């Protein structure tokens with residue numbers, strides 16, 4: 001799946017640039033997104049080292065590196081930050097990440113932290129260019145202790161990081177979730193083990209309850225749209241996961 005415009009108007013686009021394929025990353029397949037508004041762009045979770053050339057090639061169809069006004073990292077995992085030092089040689093824009101990960105990022109070989117913006121726990125509205133504001137929404141402990149989502153009020157797309165992430169078999173690469181029931185087997189195990197607790201889920205649901213959401217765009221797997229948005233959120237509301245299920249001896253109850 002490459003270069004899918006999730007939203008497009010004359011002045012604004014929300015694009016799934018690339019879903020990495022087997023061989024590009026020796027790990028889980030991941031999505032990288034670009035939001036474009038009147039000649040300015042923001043990259044969301046630009047990805048690990050292996051996917052960088054392909055993501056850059058797709059990005060260049062829309063914008064040059066000097067038109068990128070920000071990079072937003074949902075959290076600190078290597079499938080998100082692994083390619084960042086190379087990106088920062090091309091892009092001279094601020095990088096937004098939860099404040100709690102700032103001190104750990106130099107271990108990815110990032111020498112200059114002066115361009116990093118530590119996002120406060122409550123999130124922030126971020127005016128990346130005149131008339132182009134993205135809302136950084138807290139999603140802590142889902143799964144990372146300092147996780148952020150990004151909401152674009154023009155496209156009404158919520159970039160959700162690992163929330164809603166699907167672990168699809170290699171022969172499956174649908175762009176969208178249209179039938180939530182058949183999608184459930186690909187998200188169930190991941191969310192039970194990687195998401196921290198139902199309390200964290202409930203906090204997040206309350207946080208996003210005022211947002212009008214047409215699509216939920218995760219960092220892995222297909223994008224939720226239509227009825228699947230509500231069905232996913234309803235499923236999540238009652239999910240027991242992480243520490244809810246944790247028992248002694250490293251066991252998790254079903």
Ligand SMILES: [Fe+2]
Pocket residue numbers: 075077143162
């Ligand atoms: Fe993650």
Ligand SMILES: [Fe+2]
Pocket residue numbers: 077079161162165219220
């Ligand atoms: Fe991830």
